[in-house]
Amino acid sequence: MPLLFPEEDASDVRRRYKPDVIKGDMDSIRKEVLDFYRSLGTEIIDKSHDQDTTDLHKCITYIRDFAPDVNKSSLCILVAGALGGRYDHEMGNLNVLYCFSSLRIVLLSDDSLIYLLPRTHHHEIHIQTSVEGPHCGLIPIGVPSRSSTTTGLRWNLNNTEMRFGGLISSSNIVVGEKVTVQSDTDLLWTISIKKL
Numbered sequence: 341m342p343l344l345f346p347e348e349d350a351s352d353v354r355r356r357y358k359p360d361v362i363k364g365d366m367d368s369i370r371k372e373v374l375d376f377y378r379s380l381g382t383e384i385i386d387k388s389h390d391q392d393t394t395d396l397h398k399c400i401t402y403i404r405d406f407a408p409d410v411n412k413s414s415l416c417i418l419v420a421g422a423l424g425g426r427y428d429h430e431m432g433n434l435n436v437l438y439c440f441s442s443l444r445i446v447l448l449s450d451d452s453l454i455y456l457l458p459r460t461h462h463h464e465i466h467i468q469t470s471v472e473g474p475h476c477g478l479i480p481i482g483v484p485s486r487s488s489t490t491t492g493l494r495w496n497l498n499n500t501e502m503r504f505g506g507l508i509s510s511s512n513i514v515v516g517e518k519v520t521v522q523s524d525t526d527l528l529w530t531i532s533i534k535k536l
Contacts, residue, residue, distance in 0.1 A: 358382055361403050364395035394432040398420065407465050416444045423449035434481065434528065441526065454530045463494075463521040465529065467514050476534040478502070478509040478521065485525040492519035502527075 341357045342350035354376070362369070362377060363385040378384055387398050394461075396419065403417055422433045437445055438457040447454045457463045467473055478488065484503030490496045495511035502508050514531065521527065 352529050355380060361402065362416055363387060363398050365398075367411050386531040396436045397439060400436055400443070400445065400498065404440065404443065413444075415444065418448060420448050422447035422468075423452065423454065425532065437528070438482070438526065448533075451535075452530055452532050454528055457521055457523065457527045457529050459523055459525050459527075463519075463529075464519065464520040467492075467517050467519065467531070469517060470516075471534050472513060472531050473534075476512050476514050476519070477528075477530045478512070478523075479528040479530065480504070480508065480523075481528055483525050485523050485527065486529065487524040488521070488525075490519060490521050492516045 342348070342353045344457075345353050358377065358380045361383045362374070365388045366374070366386050367388070371398050374384065385402070390398065390501060393401075400417065403415075403463050419433070423430055429506075433447055434454070437447070437454075441456055476493070478490070478497070480488075480502045484501065484506075486496045486501055487499050488502055488509075489499055490509075492515060493509075494515050495509070498507060500507065500509075521529070
């Protein structure tokens with residue numbers, strides 16, 4: 341967070357944007373960072389006994405269960421820093437999208453965002469052209485798509501088969517402010533974001 345506010349004192353920024361909870365297996369957090377946030381009253385949930393799920397998986401579970409009465413269809417979880425590091429971590433983060441396919445989770449990096457388009461819906465994606473695009477992609481992970489159809493792209497798909505080892509819709513271009521997607525399998529939507 342301090343890098344987003346370079347003109348401000350880093351300690352002030354950290355105090356102002358203090359997390360309510362830090363949850364994970366604690367294998368990569370420095371002791372002084374943990375102690376700092378603990379001293380500010382941040383709840384620390386140590387799940388070091390659970391090595392079968394990622395830290396992101398643990399956190400999404402916490403968010404999902406934190407407010408059981410909240411309408412989950414209106415919940416959107418933005419995960420900053422989810423991409424651009426170790427490839428195995430990135431793949432673990434993509435796996436979380438599939439594990440929680442009923443939740444809207446957006447993975448964000450410095451140059452793109454990714455979210456899951458479940459096969460159970462006809463998707464209308466409204467593009468914020470001031471910050472998104474024009475480059476985009478639709479990626480089938482795990483199973484091939486026998487039929488995907490889009491509108492609003494330079495190279496639209498029309499009942500098109502996509503699979504690894506064959507065609508995937510990468511390096512496509514958004515041509516308007518709305519993209520529609522219908523597919524017989526879950527797809528990852530990825531779109532570039534503009535530097536501000």
